[in-house]
Amino acid sequence: MAGFGREQLQLVDVPVPQPGPHEVLVKVAAVSVNFRDHLTVENGMGAALAFPFVPGSDMAGTVAQVGPGVKRVAPGQRVINTFWTNWHDTPLPKSSTQGKAFGGPVLPGVFSQYLVFNEEDLIPAPETLDDSAASTLTCAGLTAWNALISSGHLQAGQRVLIQGSGGVALFAAQIALGHGAQVILTSASADKRARAKALGVQHVIDRTQPDWPDAVLAATGGHGVDHVIELAGGDLTATLSTLATGGRIAIIGVLDGFHLNVPTPLMFARRARIEGIGVGNRKSLRELAQWLDLNNIKPVIEAEYALADLPAALSHQQRGPFGKVVVRMN
Structure with a gap:
């Protein structure tokens, strides 16, 4: 350059x-x-x-x-x-x-x-x-592996929410599936949702729908997710609402900007753990x-x-x- x-x-x-x-x-x-x-x-x-x-x-x-x-x-x-x-x-x-x-x-x-x-x-x-x-x-x-395994200590049977379908997202899906987790992936693209389903992802959700957090909760039987691979960042209100008590959000991407909006009452209620992943x-x-x-x-x-x-x-x-x-x- x-x-x-x-x-x-x-x-x-x-x-x-x-x-x-x-x-x-x-x-x-x-x-x-x-x-x-x-x-x-x-x-x-x-x-x-x-x-x-x-x-x-x-x-x-x-x-x-x-x-x-x-x-x-x-x-x-x-x-x-x-x-x-x-x-x-x-x-x-x-x-x-x-x-x-x-x-x-x-x-x-x-x-x-x-x-x-x-x-x-x-x-x-x-x-x-x-x-x-x-x-x-x-x-x-490596970012996906660190988020879920080295730092996240993913266990079989846990529920993982993945926001998106890029490189880190699909690595995270493959790693989570390979460790016996339930995977929920959100995407704004119908084509990408279909392709994720073909990879073995159990639940795919339309990210453009305003009630997508409700769809995530329904997919987990109301339990909420134990891990989130957050690739957009920005406002975490909707993401936090999908979290199980004691759940963890791995911040990876900055597609929605370099600053997070975290509603602390919801974070306290979920006993949420939020961690930045540096590869x-x-x-x-x-x-x-x-x-x-x-x-x-x-x-x-x-x-x-x-x-x-x-x-x-x-x-x-x-x-x-x-x-x-x-x-x-x-």
């Missing part, structure tokens, strides 16, 4: 970087697109960027070369990257040690054919997933990859683009895909 806006995206030739001590050169095969990338390209998510800048946070590729002292990976091995550079195994890092995220605002991103990573910021790619599917785990898959750590990413392999579950990818068509991929992401949008790098 030479500046903000999709019209500022350019393909340029640069020398292939060389790995130093404990560094790994990766030939990137696929990069998945997140709503975060759209915001970064348009306005830096409100932060200043040093141009030229490379966006993107999620890649899958193959180790091309290793520097001195590398022990975690080997040449020829397929890998994916972590989202944070230093959040590896601790449950919840202090802000001073959490590190930086790939693709902005401090670190450049992964829309490059060759990249150098510290070996600590890579894990083996799932054996059962191709490069396109593997590239979707770093942000969307997740390397340990959780490895657990997700292993779980997908063990259960032979494939992420939902709606479309794939060539690198030269990155502006079109970002437009597709902005429109709201059913699942993930991926860019093939080769």
Whole structure:
């Protein structure tokens, strides 16, 4: 990027970087697109960027070369990257040690054919997933896994409300279903509701109807939901009204803005727990990859683009895909 806006995206030739001590050169095969990338390209998510800048946070590729002292990976091995550079195994890092995220605002991103990573910021790619599917785990898959499993401690038989049908939403649905939960998904699109039903989601609800919270409660037999994957944010009044006593809302998305409206009387009445999810750590990413392999579950990818068509991929992401949008790098 030479500046903000999709019209500022350019393909340029640069020398292939060389790995130093404990560094790994990766030939990137696929990069998945997140709503975060759209915001970064348009306005830096409100932060200043040093141009030229490379966006993107999620890649899958193959180790091309290793520097001195590398022990975690080997040449020829397929890998994916972590989202944070230093959040590896601790449950919840202090802000001073959490590190930086790939693709902005401090670190450049992964829309490059060759990249150098510290070996600590890579894990083996799932054996059962191709490069396109593997590239979707770093942000969307890990966010859903952290919200429901690492932080949420989802139990079989619990009820999960998922707001939307994008990448994080469908990962959450697949993870919840795979752990024996009852899933209720809301969407404004009849087509997406039908496609979610075909994935095995037990209840799909029209988000455009003003009484959609009543439909959620009816789907749970009046119990309410134990977990909410909240992708819109904004006013939480309706979402809180669907919650079971002691239920939990994982705040993930900002589609309705960067500020929440939380009616405290309703929050008190529900004994609600509201938690912001900042993707997740390397340990959780490895657990997700292993779980997908063990259960032979494939992420939902709606479309794939060539690198030269990155502006079109970002437009597709902005429109709201059913699942993930991926860019093939080769």
